[in-house]
Amino acid sequence: MDSNTPPPPAWWRDAVIYQVYIRSFADGNGDGTGDLAGLRARLGHLAGLGVDALWITPWYVSPQVDAGYDVADYRAIDPVFGTLDEADAFLAEAHAHGLRVLVDLVPNHTSDQHPWFREALAAGPGSAARGRYHFRPGRGADGELPPNNWPSVFGGPAWTRVADGEWYLHLFAAAQPDLDWDVPEVREEFASVLRFWLDRGVDGFRIDVAHGLTKDPAYPDIEESATGLLGAAADEHHPYFDRDATLEIYREWRRIADAYPGERTFVAEAWVSSPDRLARYLAPGRLHTAFNFGLLDCPWEAPRLREVVEQTLRVLAPVDAPPTWVLSNHDVIRHVTRYGRAETSLDDAKRLYGTPSDPELGTRRARAAALLTLGLPGGAYIYQGEELGLEEVEDLPAEVLQDPNRFWSGGCGPVRDGCRVPLPWSGETAPFGFSPDGAAGEPWLPQPAAWKDRSAAAQLADPASVLTLYRSALAVRRGCEDLGEGDLAWLPAAEEVLAFRRGRRTAVVVNTGADPVPLPEHTEVLLASGPLDGPLLPGDTAVWLSL
Numbered sequence: 001m002d003s004n005t006p007p008p009p010a011w012w013r014d015a016v017i018y019q020v021y022i023r024s025f026a027d028g029n030g031d032g033t034g035d036l037a038g039l040r041a042r043l044g045h046l047a048g049l050g051v052d053a054l055w056i057t058p059w060y061v062s063p064q065v066d067a068g069y070d071v072a073d074y075r076a077i078d079p080v081f082g083t084l085d086e087a088d089a090f091l092a093e094a095h096a097h098g099l100r101v102l103v104d105l106v107p108n109h110t111s112d113q114h115p116w117f118r119e120a121l122a123a124g125p126g127s128a129a130r131g132r133y134h135f136r137p138g139r140g141a142d143g144e145l146p147p148n149n150w151p152s153v154f155g156g157p158a159w160t161r162v163a164d165g166e167w168y169l170h171l172f173a174a175a176q177p178d179l180d181w182d183v184p185e186v187r188e189e190f191a192s193v194l195r196f197w198l199d200r201g202v203d204g205f206r207i208d209v210a211h212g213l214t215k216d217p218a219y220p221d222i223e224e225s226a227t228g229l230l231g232a233a234a235d236e237h238h239p240y241f242d243r244d245a246t247l248e249i250y251r252e253w254r255r256i257a258d259a260y261p262g263e264r265t266f267v268a269e270a271w272v273s274s275p276d277r278l279a280r281y282l283a284p285g286r287l288h289t290a291f292n293f294g295l296l297d298c299p300w301e302a303p304r305l306r307e308v309v310e311q312t313l314r315v316l317a318p319v320d321a322p323p324t325w326v327l328s329n330h331d332v333i334r335h336v337t338r339y340g341r342a343e344t345s346l347d348d349a350k351r352l353y354g355t356p357s358d359p360e361l362g363t364r365r366a367r368a369a370a371l372l373t374l375g376l377p378g379g380a381y382i383y384q385g386e387e388l389g390l391e392e393v394e395d396l397p398a399e400v401l402q403d404p405n406r407f408w409s410g411g412c413g414p415v416r417d418g419c420r421v422p423l424p425w426s427g428e429t430a431p432f433g434f435s436p437d438g439a440a441g442e443p444w445l446p447q448p449a450a451w452k453d454r455s456a457a458a459q460l461a462d463p464a465s466v467l468t469l470y471r472s473a474l475a476v477r478r479g480c481e482d483l484g485e486g487d488l489a490w491l492p493a494a495e496e497v498l499a500f501r502r503g504r505r506t507a508v509v510v511n512t513g514a515d516p517v518p519l520p521e522h523t524e525v526l527l528a529s530g531p532l533d534g535p536l537l538p539g540d541t542a543v544w545l546s547l
């Protein structure tokens with residue numbers, strides 16, 4: 001390389017990362033739950049799709065009360081998913097396919113079956129074992145009231161009383177006790193867990209509830225307005241979300257990762273009240289990236305989308321962190337379904353859960369949104385099934401639901417099972433290749449019969465499919481030096497249209513309106529999310545142009 005050529009940007013600055021929700025990806029052993037064997041057998045799909053890396057949702061030993069986000073052993077694989085040997089083999093095979101791997105780290109809480117928590121229960125009040133968690137006496141004459149008014153994100157109080165009368169804190173389910181991050185042993189344990197996986201060759205970590213971790217030791221009551229789901233209303237005075245003290249933990253983690261070769265990286269799941277607060281996690285010496293949920297939250301309206309893009313770029317520039325773009329994940333209603341209704345924000349989707357959504361409209365917009373997110377500067381996340389255009393399954397029978405969050409709304413509101421239905425791979429009938437032929441187990445959630453047309457095999461052969469669009473977009477993006485990391489310059493456009501130039505000669509144009517609009521002058525259409533109308537860009541359609 002010529003010594004004047006700048007080194008290529010670090011891989012994580014514009015990586016496209018595919019979220020593998022392992023229990024629903026592919027089932028290798030036929031028990032109806034996805035596993036490492038299934039994932040290893042399908043690595044070709046992921047390499048063929050053209051993503052750079054995989055994020056694997058928790059695969060550790062767990063009672064699975066919150067689908068693995070309740071970890072009982074951070075250094076072992078749950079038998080339902082496989083073994084540590086299989087995880088090692090998977091890492092090697094993924095790397096051989098050119099795919100990096102991020103694992104999910106869950107530091108805010110353990111499972112109530114973790115040896116530390118069992119020890120804490122047995123050891124009793126005042127013990128060092130209880131000190132690793134947040135055990136407190138209750139209020140009221142007999143301590144019969146919780147220590148304060150903190151609510152669990154999943155509903156009800158964030159405190160549960162144990163037999164000897166003390167209460168312990170759990171910001172999520174009662175089976176997920178919060179650790180006390182002021183205790184040095186807790187910090188040392190997670191530093192050791194990071195090294196355990198870095199030594200095995202993982203390329204980084206997704207940090208679960210990265211805005212949690214430390215708690216105000218005075219345990220003050222909070223205002224009603226500060227109880228928003230995942231701390232939507234958090235500010236610097238919040239007693240458990242988005243506290244300054246938590247940010248310091250990430251300095252140490254960054255030093256640990258930086259001591260390894262190969263640009264190991266972190267992505268924070270931090271639900272914070274504003275993008276500038278997110279930037280704090282990414283200040284020099286802290287984390288590399290964070291999920292940016294701005295687009296996932298945003299209605300399908302050009303001015304609102306533009307505002308999210310501008311704000312994201314504005315707040316991240318001073319800390320020199322690359323943006324990430326996310327449309328869906330395992331916690332939210334899939335965007336095909338959100339976009340198939342007249343009102344399209346995430347809040348609308350929760351309110352309108354179970355009401356009709358037009359799959360044709362939702363898919364057209366989702367296809368355009370794919371070219372938007374993959375055309376923006378920085379990196380992007382693809383939630384498994386998004387590349388197949390899957391919609392939310394909103395009519396799962398009550399008896400199959402497993403999300404502990406269903407208790408949140410008394411069992412009648414949105415749950416997260418509907419975005420977690422096992423993927424369709426091939427064939428005309430369920431399990432659509434999710435499990436091997438003749439498998440003993442049914443998929444852990446039932447798949448809609450209509451998914452026969454959405455299977456990866458059915459779509460691979462179809463030039464008009466969502467899968468073909470994603471494969472083409474990732475191939476074009478990889479071959480186009482203007483896309484990925486770099487600048488964005490807005491181009492003049494109508495109210496309903498987002499138009500921006502990338503690099504020297506590439507443009508992205510997205511029409512969120514219903515009526516066709518003229519395309520800007522260009523030399524070539526690199527890719528379109530749907531058929532063009534001569535020189536016009538139809539409604540709910542996006543294009544990548546060469547100028």
Ligand code: GLC
Nearest residue numbers: 066069106172208209330331
């Ligand atoms: C994160 C995960 C979610 C989980 C919660 C508690 O928000 O994405 O699935 O329930 O943390 O660990």
